[in-house]
Amino acid sequence: MIKVCFFASLRETLDTSSVSLSAAGLSCVADIVAHLVAEHPSWHDALSQPNLLVAVNQVHASPNQSVNDGDEVAIFPPVTGG
Amino acid sequence: MIKVCFFASLRETLDTSSVSLSAAGLSCVADIVAHLVAEHPSWHDALSQPNLLVAVNQVHASPNQSVNDGDEVAIFPPVTGG
């Protein structure tokens, strides 16, 4: 399984903190996003925002980074701490 | 009168914190230094150090800055605070 976490405005818009997906057929972060939109058409706009960032196993990553079973993927808006 | 103050290593070398001079014939800081060396030949080397700084009325100044009766002049080595 792959755990996918959402944060901040994206978490609120999707009304979801995290989902677990079977890793089958998901080779990169972009595949995960496409899969989520296919399963939840109402998530299309929120997950299509061009400024979203991703992390794989708690390290910043690009959407084409490969993913494996057991990975933790996170999708979130630009950070605004400090 | 013009008060002339010395600080730090210069004060120690001259063994003097300050002197008061009649302003007569002293038109700039360099005149004061020449006058002091004439009065105290043993001060020549200490007052000839090329890196000495001067202040007039507690503001950094150049050796050719004019001085007037009642002024406070200070001569000191480069500062090393902070």
Added chain:
Amino acid sequence: MMSCTVVVSEADFDPAALLSQLHEASPSVGAVASFTGVVRGDVTGTLQSLHIEHYPGMTEAEIERIARQAAERWPIEAVQVYHRVGRLALGERIVWVAVSAAHRGASFAACEFVMDYLKTRATFWKKECFMDTERWVEQRQCDLDKADAWRS
């Protein structure tokens, strides 16, 4: 070996105790540069508080990566980063970054570097809470530009 302390917490921190830790840690510390971020009122005067969310685990790991990068660029002794989460009222401390070093140039540069990268890479999100509405803060282009400037 640089020492690095990263704490993300709802609790406030004590700048005096943190500063003392840094300069009592080693006789070779001559300089400590520090930065305190504070919840600032907005121009309309209607901001009530901030709510800060973060990504537990990644936040701490990312800040530590930033601190290590700073230690590769400058000769520094220790880095402290404290960042609060949850609800914060106007005037409360949000963030503390302090860097100790033998000399001040390294401490200043590394402290500003850590703050600039924290702003653009550490996984915190701020929501502004007004009397009758809430709004997620947008990332500012000038913050991205500041972090990018360290690359040159």
Added chain:
Amino acid sequence: MMSCTVVVSEADFDPAALLSQLHEASPSVGAVASFTGVVRGDVTGTLQSLHIEHYPGMTEAEIERIARQAAERWPIEAVQVYHRVGRLALGERIVWVAVSAAHRGASFAACEFVMDYLKTRATFWKKECFMDTERWVEQRQCDLDKADAWRS
């Protein structure tokens, strides 16, 4: 109107109280950059203490002039400078410079500017005291270079 506090004293200062003063002074303060200078051990490990002399009156006036210059260059709210004189043991605080502003860039730049000019223009002199000898500290060229760099 920038506020400026300059204190030269044998007594120690309390960084926590000073920081609180700055960020509680105004709701528009979002950033406080600060610097603490500490008596550092020398490489031979034989330094016992520092003795710091200054030019009463001029020191305070010169630091205030430096702070005013900083306020002309950056949008800052307040500057604090505390500098100790007399005998200081290893590890003791020597100097504190803190600058508050709405935004961090101005606070960092102004804080470093004030420290760099304080080093080259404020009328303090340090003497290093060893077990059996004393020695006036020489000004370092790199400190002059740092201050000069702000002119460009």
